[in-house]
Amino acid sequence: MADTSHGPASFWTQANALLRKNLTFQKRNFRSNIRLVTFPFVLCLLLLIIQILVNKELDKPSNKCGCTCIDTNGDGKCEEVCGIQYSTLDQVATCPIPSPPQWPPLLQIPAPEYRAVQTDFISYADLPNESCKRTGSCPVTILLTGKNQTLGQSLGANMIPSSLTLNSSDLLYSLANDVLGSASKPQLTNFLDPAFFSNLPVYYLQPQCASNSTFSVSFPIGSALSEQEINCVQGLHLWRNSPSEINDELYKGYWKGNPERKINEIIAGYDFLNTDATNFNVSIWYNSTYKNDSGGSPLALTRVPRSVNLASNAYLQFLLGAGTKMLFEFVKEMPKPETELRLDFSSLLGPLFFTWVILQLFPVVLSSLVYEKQQRLRIMMKMHGLGDGPYWMISYAYFLLLSAIYMLVFVIFGSLIGLKFFSLNDYSIQFIFYFFYINLQVSLAFLAAALFSNVKTATVLGYITVFGTGLLGGFLFQFFLQDSSFPRGWITVLELYPGFSLYRGLYEFAQYAFAGDYMGTDGMRWKDLSDSSNGMKEVLIIMSIEWLVILFVAFYVDQVVSSGKSPIFFLHNFRKKPSSSFRRPSLQRQGSRVFVDMEKPDVLQEREKVEQLLLESSSSYAIMADNLKKVYPGRDGNPEKFAVRGLSLALPRGECFGMLGPNGAGKTSFISMMIGLTKPSSGTGYVQGLDIRSQMNSIYTSMGVCPQHNLLWETLTGREHLLFYGRLKNLKGAALTQAVEESLKGVNLFYGGVADKQAGKYSGGMKRRLSVAISLIGDPKVVYMDEPSTGLDPASRNSLWNVVKRAKQDRAIILTTHSMEEAEHLCDRLGIFVDGSLQCIGNPKELKARYGGSYVFTMTTSANHEEEVVKLVRDLSPNANRIYQISGTQKFELPKYEVKIADVFQAVENAKSRFTVNAWGLADTTLEDVFIKVARGAQAFNVLS
Template sequence: MESSSSYSSRGAASFFTQANALLRKNLTFQKRNLKTNIGIVAFPILLCAVIVLIQKVVEEEMNKYGHRCGCQGGVCGIQYSSLDQFDACPISSPFEWPALLQVPRPESRAVTSDHPTPAGLPDESCKVSQSCPASVLFTGGNQSFAQILAQSLFLSSSTALNLSDFPRSLSTVILGTDTSTGNTQFMEPAFVSDRPLYLIQPQCASNATSPLSFIIANKSIELGKIFSCREHDYLVFFLPLFLFFVNLSFPFELLLKKLLYSESLVFEMTTELQCVQGLTLWRDNSSLINDELFNGYQQGNSEKKIKEFIAAYDFLNSDEKSFNLNIGYNSTYNNDGNGYLVRVPRSVNLASNAYLKFHNGPDVMAVLEYLKEMPKTGTQLRFDISSLLGALFFTWIIELLFPVILTYLVYERQQKLKIMMKMHGLTDGPYWLISYVYFFSLSSLYMICFVIFGSLIGLKFFRLNDYSVQIVFYFFYINLQIAMAFLASTFFSAVKTATVTGYIYVFGSGLLGPYLLQFFIEDTSFPRAWIIVMELIPGFSLYRGLYELSQYSFKGDQMGTSGMQWRDLNDRQNGMKDVLIIMFIEWLVFLPVAYYLDQVLGGIRKDPLFWLNCFQKKSPSSQRKPSLQRQGSEVLVETESTDVSQEREVVEHLLLEPNISHAVISDNLKKVYPGCDGNPDKHAVRGLSLALPNGECFGMLGPNGAGKTTFINMMIGLITPSSGTAYVQGMDIRTNMDQIYTSMGVCPQHDLLWETLTGREHLLFYGRLKNLKGRALLQAVEESLKSVDLFYGGVGDKQVAKYSGGMRRRLSVAISLIGDPKVVYMDEPSTGLDPASRNRLWNVVKHAKRDRAIILTTHSMEEAEVLCDRLGIFVDGGFQCIGNAKELKARYGGSYVFTMTTSANEEEEVENLVRRLSPNANKIYHISGTQKFELPKQEVRISDVFRAVEIAKSKLTIHAWGLADATLEDVFIKVANNISMSFHD
C-alpha cells in the first residue's frame, strides 16, 4: 500500500491520463474478444463473396445458348432468334425513322382558361371537339423579324405525301406525335402505338383526318447473309417486334419463316393521320415564356391540369445578318431520362428552314431525311447482382454494427461498470471521447474491409461509383450510427432487451426500405417533402443513399459508363445530397441529446437543469451551513439518544469552522421516497448526522431495509438527498461529486467486474485512474494482489470469469484501496469468504485505515468489533446509538447471561437458585433442562454466582453451566427490537 502523502503529491489524474487508462482497458477487452471481432469484420466479406458467387451463377445461366443471339440448343443462326434474345443481337445498321415533333395530346393543349396571360390562345371550347391547335411561343430582340420567321415555321414544301421511299418521303412534311419516347429496341414508338400521327399545318380543314399507308420495308434479303448475322439483320430484328407491338395475335413463327425463305418482303402499314394547326404566339420576353412553360410542365400528377406547348423559341438578337436562338422543349416526354429519340432535331430544323426561306426563297430548305440510333455490337446479357440487391443487403451489413455497439454500451450500464469507473475517478470527457473513438475505429475498419474486399472481387457497386462519394457517405453514417447507439442506450437497462430491439430495427428498416421507401421514391407523384421526413429515420436515410449508389452503378454497368460522381448530386432526382445533409445534422443533434439523457437518466443521475450550474457563481461563505431542519417525520432531537445528539452537535460545530479537518461530515442527510397509490411517503434516511475523521473505520450495523445502502448511495452519488448534505474532504456531494470521485474508493455489495479481464488488468486500470504511473503503478498492483492473496500461483493473471466468489470479493476490496483514496466505502466486504481469507482481509483493512476514513457496513458482529473504531446501529432510517464496541456493550448490555443444563425434573430448583441470586433475573431461554437467564449486573457479583453453583452441585445433577457477559450481537438485537416495538406501538 502507498504512504498517506502519496496521493497529495501526485494529485488527480488528468484528462489524458484517464483517456489512456480507458483506452488500454478497451484494447485489452477487445483482445480477449478477438474471435468475435474477427467474425464481425468477416461477415461483410462473406456476404460479398456470396454475391459474387450468385453473380457468376446468374451470368452463366443468362449467357447459355438459349440467351444468345440466334442460339438454341447449341445451334446458332438468326433463324433461331426469339424476343428474349434481341438485346444480345448486334445491330450494325439501325432502322431509319422520320424526324417528328413532340405534340401535346388534345386534352393537354394550352387554352385561355389555363394561363393568366392567354394572349392568342384558343378558347377552351375546342377541347370538346378535340380540335385545339398546338401552340408555339416565341420572342426575340427584333419582334418584326421574329414574327417573319415564326410565320414560316409550319410551311411545308409539299402537302402531297409520296410514301414510296420511307422515311425520306416524309422529310418534306411536318409530322408530330403525342407518344412518349422509350426503349423499344431502336424503334420510333410513334409507329408501334395506337396513337395517330399529326400533320402540322398553319391551317386545317375541319375533320382533317385520313388514313396513311406506307411501306416500312422493301429490301432484298440474301439467304447467305441471314446466317452470317451481319448485314440487314435489322429487318429480322425489327419486323417481328414491330408486329408484336401492333398486333399481338400476329403469328411470329410464320413471319420468321417468311423472312428466311423469301428473297424480298414488302410490309404495308396503315395508320391514322390527323391535321393539327400549328399556332405561333408572340410574348414580350423570355420570362413570360418560362412562366407559361412551367405551368405546362408534365409532372405526372393526374390531378394537375397540364397546359402544354410544342416548343418555345427565343430568337435573341437575330436579324437579317445573324441567326441566334434558344429553343425550349418539354423534356418530360423523355421517359426515365434515358435519351431515347428525344424529339428536338425537328424543332431545330424548323427554325433553320424558316431562316433559309427568308434569305433564299420558299423553295430552299435543309432537308432532315431521317433519324437513327448508333449501331450496336452483339453483347452478352449483363445483370449486376451487387447493384440490384446492394441497397437491401448492404443496408443490413452496415446496420449490423448498431446492435453490437448498443449491446456493449448497455452491458456496461447493466453491470454498473460505467458507474464503477466513474466512482473511481473517470470523468465524462475521457469516457465519451475514448468510447466514441473506439467505436469509430471499429466501424471504420469494418467499412474499409467491406469496400476494399468488394472492390477487389469486382463488385460494380463499389468500382463504378466515385470512392470519395462513398467515403463521405459511409463516414457520415457510421458517425450517425454511433451517436444513435449512445442515444438508444439510455433507454435500456438489460442487454437482452437492447440486443433484440437492435436486431429488430436492423432487419425491419432493411425490409421496409425496398418495400415502402423505394415505392415512394419511384412514385413521381409522391411529395418529395414526405420522403425527406421518412429519411429522418437513420435506417431509411442509409437505404436511400445505398439505393442511389446502386441505381447509378446499375445504369453505369448497363451503359458502359461510370456510376455516381459528385456532379450527380446536383441532379434533382438524386436524393444523395438530402441524405448527406440529414445524416450530418442528425449526427450533430443526437450526440448532445445522448449526453444530456445519459446525465439525467444514467446510473449517477443529475438534475434535469444541471447544465445551469456552469452559469452560477458559488459563494465561498455560503458553501457550508449547518442544517436546522428538525421537523416532519424525522427523529426528533428530544427522542434521540445522548450519543446521537452529541454527534449532531459535533457536526454543527465543525461546519462553523473555516476549514474542515474531518474526512466525512454528514449534515442532517435525509432521503424520502414519495408514496404512491395512497401509501404514505417512505423515509429511508431520517436526518442523519455523522462526523468521521481520517484514520477511523466507522461501522454501520442494522437490519435489512434499515437504510444503510440508501445512505451509502447518497454518499457515492448514485442518488440525490431529499434534504441536507454531506461533505467529503470538504467538498459538497451535491455539487462536487466529480472531484470527490478522484479521492474515493468503493467496494460495492455486489462485485462489478469485467469477466474477460484479469485481476491484474483490473488493478492496472483503476490504478491509472488514480494517477499511478510507471514503476509506482506496477508496485502498487503487485502489493494489492499480495495483500488479498491473489498474487501467488498466477491467480492475478487469470480472467475474472474463472474466479470464485471469494476471489472476486477480495479483488473488489483491492480495487477500492488502490491509489490511496482518502475515503473508502465498503459494503459487506467479507461476504462469502472463508475464515482464513476473512482474517487476511481484516488485516488489510486494519492496515489501510491508518491514513484514510472508511465507512463499512456489515452483518458480522465479529468483523465490526475487529475492524471498526466506532459503530452506529442504524434502524428505520436513523442512528439509535453511536460509540465503540465496549461502550455499546456497557451501555446496552448491562446484564450477565447465566446458562445451566440439568435434568428436566430439577428445572424448578435451578430457577429458585437464580431468583436467590437476582430477584429481577429474566428467563430468556428454556428447552429440555437447559435454561438461560439474564442477571442484572448491579444485583450480582461473579463470586457469588460461582459460590452458589458449587453448593448446588452437591444437591443437583448439573451437566453444564456458564456465565457470560453480553455480546455485541445481544446489543444489536436488543436495540433493534426495542426500536421496532416502539414504532409498532
C-alpha cells in the same frame, strides 16, 4: 498501503487508463470481432458467386446478340447467324446497331377490356354501353374541353383521319398520315418496338371501322422483314364542359379501388384553354401508369409525342385546311455498338444488403454501452475518478475507430473481389459518406443507450432496427425514390431517419455503379453531386447536421440521466462556485428539533459535534454527514419511504466506522448518497471538505468504493482490473506495478496464477476480495465498504481483515456488515442503524457496557426440576428475567450489579447435590445481543409511534 499517488489523475492520464482497458477488453473479444468482420466478407463473396453464375448464364449463345442456328445449305447442318434481324426483345440490348430501324409513332391504346364505358359511377350518355366489352368492340376515347366548344370539337375531329392511306412503296410515310397505337407496354429502349414483337395487335384509329378493317404490313429489320397485323379501332372524341369534369372522370373511372381492375382507361385528354385563330394553347392529360419494373419514371412518355402531334396537326388543318399536314413520320433510337450483357448484382442488391452490413455495427456499439450501464461499471469507474470528459472522448473515439476499421476492410475487400459498387464510385466520396454515417451511428448509439438498462433488450431491439430499416428501405423508401410523382420534400423528411439516409446514399452509389458498368463509364464523381437528381449532397448535409445535433443531445441526456445532474446543469457554471471548506448550510432545518429531542444522548452528542465542526473553517475530519435525509416517493398507493432520517455523523482520518443494522435499515441508501449514486432529499455530506451535492467529481478522485455487489468486467483479469483503477488514481510505472502486486498479495489473489485469470472465472469469494483490492488501490483518503467479507471462507476473511486494518492508516473507512465478529474486529466505532435513523453510536466496549449490563445464565435439567432452577436463580438475583424455556433448558438475564460470578459457581455446585444438572453456562453480553436488543427496541418504538 503506502501513499504512492501524486494527486488527482489528469485528463490525459484518465483517458490513457480507459483506452488501455478498452484495448485489452477488445483483445479478449477477438473471436467476436472475427465473427463480426466475417459477415460482410461472406455477404460480398455471396454476391460475387451470384455474379459469376449469372454472367455464366448470360454468356450462353442463346443469350447473345440475336444469334440463332440456321440450315443455310439444306444439308441438315446449321450455322450460327447473328444480327438484329434474328434477335428478340431481350437480346437486342447486346446487338451492334449502327443504323437503328425506324418505327411509326404510336399512341398508348387501352386494351379492349379496359376501354371507357358507362358505369354506375360514370354515367355520361356519350360513352358506349358496357356490353361492348363482351364482344371486344368498344371504341377508344379522347376527352376534350376548352373555352370554345365549337373549335375544340372541330380540332378533335381533325385528330382522327376519316380514311386509311397506305402506300406500300413508302410505308412509313403513309402510316404517318394515320394514327397508330398499341396496348403493349413500352420498353426502356426502342430499337425493337414491343408493339411489333408481341401478341397484342396494333391498331389504327378511324371514326368508323368498316367490316373488313384488318390488314398486314411488313417492316424491314436489317435484311429481314417483320410481318404485323393492324386492326381498326373506332376513335371517339367526346366533349366535357370543364377540366374538372375530365379530371373527375379520369380519377373515378380508372382504378375503382383495385389496380388490377382498370375500368375506364382513356387515350388522352385535351384542354384547349383559350385557343383561337391567333393563339394555340393546350394542356394534355396522358396515362403515366406504365412504369419500368422497379417503379421508375413513366415509360408511356415514349408514346406521348404522338398525342402532342395530333393536337398540333389538327390546329394546322383548322388554320390552313385539310391538305396541310405536319407529318410525324417515324421514331428511332441512337446508334450503338455491340455490348456485353452484364448485370452488376452488387449494385442491384447493394442498397439492401450493404445497409444490413453497416447497420449491424449499431447493436454492437449499443450493447457494449448498455452492458457497462447494466453492470454499473460506468458509475464504478466514475466513483474511482474517471471524469465524463475522458470517458466520452475515449469511448467515442474507440467505437469510431472500430467502425472505421470495419468499413475500411469492407470497402477494400469489396473492391478486391471486383464489386462495381465499390470500384467504380469515387473513393473520396465513399470515404466522406461512410465517415459521416459511422459518426452519426455511434452518436445515435450513445443516445439510445440512455434509454435502455438491459443488454438483451437493447440487442434485440437493435437487430430489429437493422433488419427493419433494410426491409423498409428496399421495399418502401426505394419505391418513393423512384416515383417521380412522390413529393421530394417528403423524401427529405424520410431521410431525417438515419437509416433512410444511409439507404439513400447507398442507393445513389448503386445507381451510378450500375449505369457506369452498363455504359462502360465511371460511377459517381464529385461533379455528379450538383445533378438535381442526385441525392448524395442532400444526404451528406443531413447526416453532418444530425451527427452534431445527436452527439450534443446524447451528451446532455447522459449528464441528466446517467450522471444524475439537474436538467439545467449547464447554467450552474455561471453561479459562484462553493468554497471547499466546511460551512453550515444557509437554509434553516425545518422540523429537525422534534426529531432531535427523541434521539439518544450519544446520537445527539454526535449531531452537536457535527454542527460545531461545520462552524470551523477547517477540519481534520474526512467524512461528515449533516442531517442527511433520503425519502423515496410513494408508488401504487403506498406511502413515502423514509430510507434515511436526518443522519449526522463525523469521521476523522484513521478511523473505521461500522454501520450495523437489519436489512432495509437504510445503510446502503446512506452510502449511495455519499458516493454520488443518489441525491439526498435534504441535508448534505462533506468528503475531504467537498460538498456531495455539487462537488462529487472532485470527491471521486480521493474515494474508493467496494459496492455490495461485485462490479467487474467478466473478460478482464484481476491484475488488469487493478492496473486500470490504479491508473485512474494516477499511479504510474514501477509505483503502479508495486501497488498492484501488493494489493493482489493482500487479498490472496497473487499466487497460483489467480491474478491472471479472467474475473468471470473467479468464485464469489475471489470476486469479493478483488472488489476490496480495487477500493484500496491508489491510496484513497475515503473508502466505503458495503459488506466486504460476504461469501468469504474463514481464512480469506481473516486475511481481508488484516488488509483493512492496515488500510486504516490516515484514511476514513465506512464499513457495513452483518457480522458482529467483523465489526468488533475492525471497527473503531459502531453505529446501529434501524428504520433509517441512528439508534446508538460508540466503540464496541462502550456499547456492550451500555446495553449489555447483565449476564446470561443457562441451565439444562429434566422437566421435573425446572421450578427448582427458577428458585435457584431468584435466590441469586431477585430481578433476574427468564428469556428462554424449552424442554428443561432455560435462559436467564442476571443484572451484573446483583450477582458475583463466584456465587453463581457455588449455587450450581449445591444444586448438583439435589438434582441432576445436564449442562449449564454463564456468559457475558455479546455485541450480537446488543444489536438485537437495540434493533428490537427501536422497531417496537416505531410501531407504537
